[in-house]
Amino acid sequence: MARLAESYSPIVDSLTDRYGVPSGWPEFSDRFGELLLSALAPTADVRRARALLDALRDGGLLEVTAFATAKLDDVSAILKAVGLSGDSKRVVVSQRLARWASERGTFESWEDEPTTQLRDELVNLKGVGPSMADAILLVGLRRPVFPVSRASYRILVRHGWLDPFADYDEARETIEGLARDEPTTLLRLSAWFEIVGKDHCRATTAKCEHCPLRPFLPEGGPLGDSA
Ligand code: SF4
DSSP: OOOHHHHHHHHHHHHHHHHOOOOOOOOOSOHHHHHHHHHHOTTOOHHHHHHHHHHHHHTTOSSHHHHHTSOHHHHHHHHHHTTSOOOHHHHHHHHHHHHHHHHHOOGGGGTTSOHHHHHHHHHTSTTOOHHHHHHIIIIITOOSOOOOOHHHHHHHHHTTSSOTTOOHHHHHHHHHTTSTTOHHHHHHHHHHHHHHHHHTBOSSOBOOTTOTTGGGOOTTSSOSOOO
């Protein structure tokens, strides 16, 4: 099996040349707001993320208990008002996340909590799977983990960097091993892989011709399907 680490630097160069360096969200001043964004609007751009935080603050909902007990329709209306999906399932899960945060106490008291402990607690929240838990950890809490999406899994398998029968944790470890303790690097890789998955490496077809990862394909092209 090809080793991703061996091609890592040229892969980063190729992705940077094509897409630039994803900036991600800046660090907002509100820790709860950052946590909330990672679950409520993970794909929002910076402008909308900021608008959402402002709207939640104006509505008195940028506070753990207030958000956890808010009416679902009120939160959905705020999301829609700033141009985001008011998906009720995501709102419900975000309210569970707020209740969890409230029970955990101040954010300062989490600082020394091991990431594995936080992950275990998150995946025990109804509606939060491993990928969402890792997205919350990475984007909301800046922990050095990689949320494996369907797109990133596909890319790894099609390049022979991951066994097609590998489970979620093996896939996560494969990428985390490239950038231990570097949440900023993992954020960039996550953003790049999502773009490649959307633009080229789709579930039904691998459009390799113009893909920035084409130089890293195994001989003979993409390997077995992992969609
Ligand atoms: S080169 Fe092909 S298989 Fe590799 S990421 Fe791009 S589209 Fe997917």
